[in-house]
Amino acid sequence: MxxxxxxxxxxxxxxxxxxxxxxxxxxxxxxxxxxxxxxxxxxxxxxxxxxxxxxxxxxxxxxxxxxxxxxxxxxxxxxxxxxxxxxxxxxxxxxxxxxxxxxxxxxxxxxxxxxxxxxxxxxxxxxxxxxxxxxxxxxxxxxxxxxxxxxxxxxxxxxHPERAFGQSFSKFEESELYLERLEQRVTSNYHHNTIDARIREIERELEQNKAN
Incomplete structure (x- = not known):
């Protein structure tokens, strides 16, 4: 025992x-x-x-x-x-x-x-x-x-995110890519809005010329 x-x-x-x-x-x-x-x-x-x-x-x-x-x-x-x-x-x-x-x-x-x-x-x-x-x-x-x-x-x-995550992106890189995409989207929207506004202005000018 x-x-x-x-x-x-x-x-x-x-x-x-x-x-x-x-x-x-x-x-x-x-x-x-x-x-x-x-x-x-x-x-x-x-x-x-x-x-x-x-x-x-x-x-x-x-x-x-x-x-x-x-x-x-x-x-x-x-x-x-x-x-x-x-x-x-x-x-x-x-x-x-x-x-x-x-x-x-x-x-x-x-x-x-x-x-x-x-x-x-x-x-x-x-x-x-x-x-x-x-x-x-x-x-x-x-x-x-x-x-x-x-x-x-x-x-x-x-x-060096690849050392910790292999081929995946780090949070830092993901943030950078997100900011780049956001910047491109804003720039694109700006150009679209600018073109639309300019076309409308031209159409108004043409209509005024016809009326005169």
Whole structure:
């Protein structure tokens, strides 16, 4: 049964990858934008984790100072109890002193480790931001190339329609032919109308001459 689920999972994963590959081939800019949005979310999430680590660092140093102060207080109290021959009180104060001292040491180590880790995290975060900025620049370059390619394709379609449509005419050429036919029709109508008008004028002149 587990093998069946594994094969099913692998099959679904393969189909999903194929679908993403096809989508990327059809619209690489859209896929790149999707990747960028994902990276931006990840950078934001890392920043939030780093800020949370800064809060922990502040809590560590605060707890360290408190533990150190308590260790010093218990040590002073143990000395007073020893001078007063209060053995049980002295023993309690000394035990508390050891506990707070060990706690302070652990907190100091945790604080030092956090400081080193934060330095490394900040460097990695700066690298992530730089790479994200580079990705944005790459996207702009790709968009520019895609735009130029689209412009060239449209220009080639207009200037060399046979490359895109074989022997058929482009819309541009069709428009030119339509304008030529329209111009011929208007010119022809003009000449016809002009001739008809001139003939009518001549006929009127002839009739007037006969009447005279």
């Amino acid at each position: 587990s093998n069946l689920f594994t094969r099913l999972k692998d099959s679904i994963s393969a189909d999903l990858n194929d679908m993403l590959d096809q989508k990327e081939q059809k619209n690489p800019i859209a896929m790149l934008n999707q990747h960028l949005r994902s990276c931006e979310k990840e950078v934001k999430r890392v920043r939030e984790l780093i800020d949370r680590q800064y809060l922990l660092k502040d809590q560590f140093i605060k707890a360290y100072h408190e533990a150190s102060e308590m260790a010093a207080r218990r040590q002073h109290q143990a000395e007073i109890a020893a001078r007063a021959s209060e053995n049980e009180l002295q023993e309690f104060a000394e035990k508390e002193h050891d506990d707070y001292r060990q706690k302070a040491e652990r907190l100091k180590n945790a604080y030092d480790t956090t400081v080193k880790q934060l330095d490394q995290l900040e460097q990695k975060y700066a690298t992530m931001k730089r790479k994200l900025k580079d990705m944005h620049l790459k996207r702009m370059e790709l968009m520019s190339r895609e735009n130029i390619a689209n412009i060239n394709n449209r220009m080639n379609t207009v200037v």
